[in-house]
Amino acid sequence: MIRTGAEYLDNIRDDREIYVDGERVEDVTTHPMFKPIVDVRARIYDMAHDPATSNVMSYEENGEQFAVGLKLPYTPEDWTAKRDAVNAVMWDIGGVVTRMGDETIGEMWSLWDGKDVLNEIDPRFSENVERHILDAVRNDPFHVSANTDPKGDRSKPPQEQDPDMLVHVVKETDAGIVIRGAKYETAAAYAEQAFLKPTIANWGNEKLSDYALGVILRMNAPGVKHICRTGFATRASAEDYPLSTRFDEVDTLMVLDNVLIPWEDVLFYQHTRAATFIRATLHRYSAFAFVQRILTYADMMIGTALFNVRQTGLEKQQAVQEKLAELACYREGINAHLTAAIALAKKSPAGLLMPDPSMLYTGRVHACTRLPAMVHLTRELCGGQICVTPNFAEFEASETAPWMEKFYTINERWVADDRRKLLAYARDLLNSDYASHRLTFQLFAQSPPFAHLGAVYRNFDWSGPLGFVQNSAGLSDRVMDDEA
């Protein structure tokens, strides 16, 4: 069943505990810091009903409509439909949003793939995993992701410092487990639920731990406190900062002050092997949507750079064309990895169509590690005017407007208003607080770079290059023995 934007807004208009800039937020749907991004999420729900976009955003099964973003992927066409739906959203809203649910639900599918592993370790919970996945398809919730704890002193185990530095269980009751700690989580304050799991990658020799837990956490549960970083939306004018004012996905330090998780929402518990399994496979689906967002970023950079050099007559210079070509190579590199990941996709243990992990994870490294250089190249192609141009007010005020008109009109095609708009857009895309926040988001929000490389290491097929060198160098078969 697909929901409307209004239904989503009604559902998050509850008594959840949200704080920002030292104040309690009474209504997250109307608070100026959250309203723009909440409206974007509501619009995505409405797009599934809008006759212009419902075909691309929803699908029909047994006479009912469901959201494409949460659909379980069984075929390449399912993935193409997801890609099209994300493209439709980005086009409609005119910017990039990442944490919107379709990009996080895949983490649950990874857990489903581990059903046999989870059953073998502790059979109590795999039914919960399956039910939650099907509930997400049926009920269309806004589902986010909670991985990262404050962690404290990384050189010490949690027991040797404030134990709340990592989320852990403090009590078991008939109703469920009671958990304590905190997580950093984008969009938590205006989402409905999250898949919470540990950050810890190395459990040493521990088989059981109160820190090994995976649960569905309700964002309005008693004891959940959303302490949010201040946002960009309220600090700027929409004319001068067209992206900051619409697409700031506010992040939360989500404090868990003895939160009861009912047993039916527990997905794994105590067994460190289950926690290790999920950390190793977490992004095998969700990286697809994450990387696709960076493709839109690349388009935003290319469009901005090209319009700028066209405005100023620089496009005809060969050196400028080469820089544009470099941006195009970056963009098509991401596109190629996403396309190949689906072309080479395989059936997963749960029967889903899993993007080829090597293509997807190397694509994620390509997209994330090259991004700062591509931002800088776009900045270079835009020239220094993006950071010296006066604000919109100067284009309006009677004393200054004629000068702005004179110096920002380039020719008949490019008049001052369009040049101002392009420069403001470029500044917000590349140079503003929001721009650097987005760059850090891409660096960390789906785990840090060393974890991206770890995923490549675990999924690349090393036997191909090894076999080639063994053959061409005439090495014995002994060298191919992994254990040697």
Ligand SMILES: Cc1cc2nc3c(=O)[nH]c(=O)nc-3n(C[C@H](O)[C@H](O)[C@H](O)COP(=O)(O)OP(=O)(O)OC[C@H]3O[C@@H](n4cnc5c(N)ncnc54)[C@H](O)[C@@H]3O)c2cc1C
């Ligand atoms: C904008 C933004 C949004 C985010 N949104 C979310 C979210 O929605 N949900 C969520 O769960 N988290 C989110 N995060 C948190 C993010 O996942 C963490 O920032 C990330 O996992 C890194 O953890 P840390 O910040 O504690 O860095 P640290 O653990 O302090 O690591 C800092 C650096 O130390 C080095 N390092 C640390 N450990 C190792 C190691 N084992 N091997 C090699 N090098 C190492 C690396 O260079 C690493 O980048 C977000 C972060 C940002 C910036």
